[in-house]
Amino acid sequence: MKTYLVLSNGSIYQGYSKIKPTATAGEVVFSTGMTGYQETITDPSYYGQIMVFTYPLIGNYGINFEDNEKDTPCISGIIAYDIAKHPSNYRSKMSLYQYAEKFDIPMIEGIDTRELTKEIRQNGCIKGVITDNPKDKTIQELLDKPLSFANHSTKDINHIEGDGPKVAVIDYGIKNSIVSELLNLNADVYIFPADVSAKKIKDINPDGIVLSNGPGDPAKMIDKIDVIEELQEVYPIMGICLGNQLLGLANGAKTFKMKFGHRGFNHAVKNLSTGKCYFTSQNHGYALLPESIPGSNVEVIFEEVNDHTIEGIKVKNHNAFSVQFHPDASPGPHDALFIFHKFFNMINQKGVITNE
DSSP states (O other): OEEEEEETTSOEEEEEOSSOOOOEEEEEEEEOOSSOHHHHHTOGGGTTEEEEEOSSEEOTTOBOSSSOSSSSOOOSEEEESEEOSSOOOTTOOBOHHHHHHHHTOOEEESSOHHHHHHHHHHHOOEEEEEESOTTOTHHHHHHHSOOOOOOOSOSSOEEEOOSSOEEEEEESSOOHHHHHHHHHTTOEEEEEETTOOHHHHHTTOOSEEEEOOOSSOGGGOGGGHHHHHHHTTTSOEEEETHHHHHHHHTTTOOEEEEEEEEEEEEEEEEETTTOOEEEEEEEEEEEEOGGGSTTSSEEEEEEETTTOOEEEEEETTSSEEEESSBTTOSSSOOTTTHHHHHHHHHHHHTSOOOOO
16 A cells, blocks of 8 residues: 655655554654664664665565564664565564564555655654655644653663673663673673662672663753762773763763764774774764863763764773674674673773773
């Protein structure tokens, strides 16, 4: 059936879908990854967003039970040029269409995603509605309604036993792949809700703390800052994605909303200490503001090669650092897996992190 993407600036894109869409609003963003659509769809960092996949074909290897970042989808909608109806892969349990129908995710295919991506790059990320009736009067109501970001944090303290260092994770919307990398290094992992108090974490006496990824505007999460400020005086800390932004805010830096963000896993990042470059997996629409760094208590340690946005910081005179990219690389290249080893070395040596 005919299906439409209606943007808040008046643009309308016509495509089609095998399933009747529920009229759904979201921030329209794009990802440049050639694969990894399942991890993207289930990544909590994408909550409230309609994802445009720039690669012309997705769904060709289906959906399996192993690659989810969360048990249920997190994105608001899927847009692609072509979505495979008959996937072929030994791990596939269902097609992408079957998965979308099961969880009521609106999808559009047949849209010129090149044109749509160019519009987003030129004008910035924009709100849109997926609908089967572009003249529906409720579309404007959906566009006018502020986006809300559901709390994808755990509600309880979860403990996954390991034989290594005790790591407390503050869950702002964590991906399964981050936890998996900690467990691969034998960490004894405690996962805390986003609204945890510093005392609760101190009660388990961790060896180190991870500030996770998650959705939303970091500047609206000021209530999380006091906890980070208190914990960084006692424990080694590593932040990832949103965790990077919150660590910066806790030390005097500021954030800004990017024009169209970084989403995909072909983003080159440079280590400013060594000059080495890495291809990284990224999914963020906010970043630390470079102009705010001189008056803060952080130093920039990584930078994006193309637009020179900040990709990592360390806190002066503290055992705390963070990266904007995803070293867990799910999906994506494994160039930056060493970040986890650096964190564990920092825990073991109780020293300020050194760069590879």
